[in-house]
Amino acid sequence: MTVFKWNYIIKINIHISEQILDLHDDAGRLLRRYPVSTAMNGAGENAGSYCTPRGRHIIRAKIGANQPINAVFVGRRPTGEIYSPELGGRYPGRDWILTRILWLSGCEIGFNRLGIRDSMRRYIYIHGTPDTEKLGHPGSKGCVRMHSPDLVELFDLVPVRTEVNISDGKG
Numbered sequence: 001m002t003v004f005k006w007n008y009i010i011k012i013n014i015h016i017s018e019q020i021l022d023l024h025d026d027a028g029r030l031l032r033r034y035p036v037s038t039a040m041n042g043a044g045e046n047a048g049s050y051c052t053p054r055g056r057h058i059i060r061a062k063i064g065a066n067q068p069i070n071a072v073f074v075g076r077r078p079t080g081e082i083y084s085p086e087l088g089g090r091y092p093g094r095d096w097i098l099t100r101i102l103w104l105s106g107c108e109i110g111f112n113r114l115g116i117r118d119s120m121r122r123y124i125y126i127h128g129t130p131d132t133e134k135l136g137h138p139g140s141k142g143c144v145r146m147h148s149p150d151l152v153e154l155f156d157l158v159p160v161r162t163e164v165n166i167s168d169g170k171g
Contacts, residue, residue: 035135045117060105099128099148117120
């Protein structure tokens with residue numbers, strides 16, 4: 001994999017209606033496009049809704065650098081497990097958080113920041129998911145799921161404080 005060092009600001013746009021994540025430079029040029037899976041319950045900001053929050057966010061923390069592909073995380077800590085279909089079969093209802101975590105923090109007070117609508121307190125991440133999970137269709141419990149190789153590439157390209165805009169309209 002080639003790792004680029006960008007000399008300009010990059011931004012992430014997540015389009016819920018299209019189930020895609022776009023990485024743009026500061027001139028608006030599309031650098032990368034990845035399929036994702038957002039919440040099965042659709043868009044929404046309230047705690048306990050299991051919806052994907054909309055609006056302006058930033059990446060507040062990057063977790064999991066140098067962990068292996070399919071490393072399993074619980075409570076933002078690697079468990080030492082590596083996801084496999086056998087492990088998945090032992091825990092069929094588990095919401096798998098794999099490989100890396102980009103923890104999002106809302107930027108719009110009253111909409112996705114503070115109170116019951118706080119994206120960070122809701123533990124909203126961009127994170128890896130098993131290869132068996134179909135992307136391009138809603139299926140998460142609020143987070144944005146990506147296939148692990150795509151997530152590793154994105155993780156290496158974006159710094160903390162990267163802007164992330166989540167919208168339910170087309171891009």
